[in-house]
Amino acid sequence: MKIVIINYGAGNIQSIMFAIERLGFHAVLSNDPDEIKAADKVIFPGVGEASYAMKMLKESGLDTLIPTLAQPVFGICLGMQLMCNYSEEGNTKGLGIFDVDVVKFTSKVKVPQMGWNQIYNLKSDLFKGIAENEYMYLVHSFYAPLCAETIATTNYELEYSSALENENFYGTQFHPEKSGDVGERILGNFLKL
Known part of the structure; x- marks a missing residue:
């Protein structure tokens, strides 16, 4: 299986x-682009600031490529x-x-949310074998x-999306690669999709 991690200058690549x-x-x-298109699975990582990361994607033409990908794509955090x-x-x-x-947490809570928090209302094959209310590692404002x-x-000040899915595209706000055995199981589930 060919797994490609998109390299556009946004952190957390080594741990993935x-x-x-x-x-x-x-x-x-x-x-x-050709190598990304030929992959069986694509991981779109991200740590950093949104406008700078988008600028980096545009400079390499990846902003137009990513939405056209037909294989399973997994966006992590900023991704x-x-x-x-x-x-x-x-x-x-x-x-x-x-x-x-995507919106900012209000000033009522400590920002960024940093550390472990629970995920629940799990609704995807991405969470096969994952129990409700498992703890995942998050860092985001x-x-x-x-x-x-x-x-x-996940709930932090309010309930928000800690994971999204649309057809072959998946995304998690949490870092599966930093969330212990459960996070690794989620990554493993993605690789089996």
């Missing part, structure tokens, strides 16, 4: 590669947020894969509100 290796697979890092219509962070137009806008494409929910 290690997690995939622990699952017995090998991933390549690439921003080559998931960039797959939405729009983000308040840096007033950023997204890729429009998930029909929801912006979130996708609940919408028709929500497949997992």
Whole structure:
């Protein structure tokens, strides 16, 4: 199986590669459109600021490529947020894969949300064998509100989408690669889709 992690200068790549290796697979890092198109599975990582990350995607033409991919694609953290219509962070137009806008937590809570929180209302093969209310690791100041494409929910000040799915596109706000055995099982489920 050919697994490609999209390389566009947005962090958390090493920990994803290690997690995939622990699952017995090998991933390549690439921003080559042909290599990405030829992959069986594509992982779209992200740590950083939305407008800068989108600028990097545009410079390599990946902003037009990603929405056209037909194989399973997994956006993680900022990767998931960039797959939405729009983000308040840096007033950023997204890729429009998930029909929801990303907004900022209010000042009533500590921002960023950093650490472990529960996921529940799980509704996808991505969560096969995963119990309700498992804890996942999150670091974020912006979130996708609940919408028709929500497949997992987390509560921090309010309920929001901790995972989204639209056809062959999946996204998690949490970091499966930093969420222990349960997170690795979710990555493994994605690789089996």
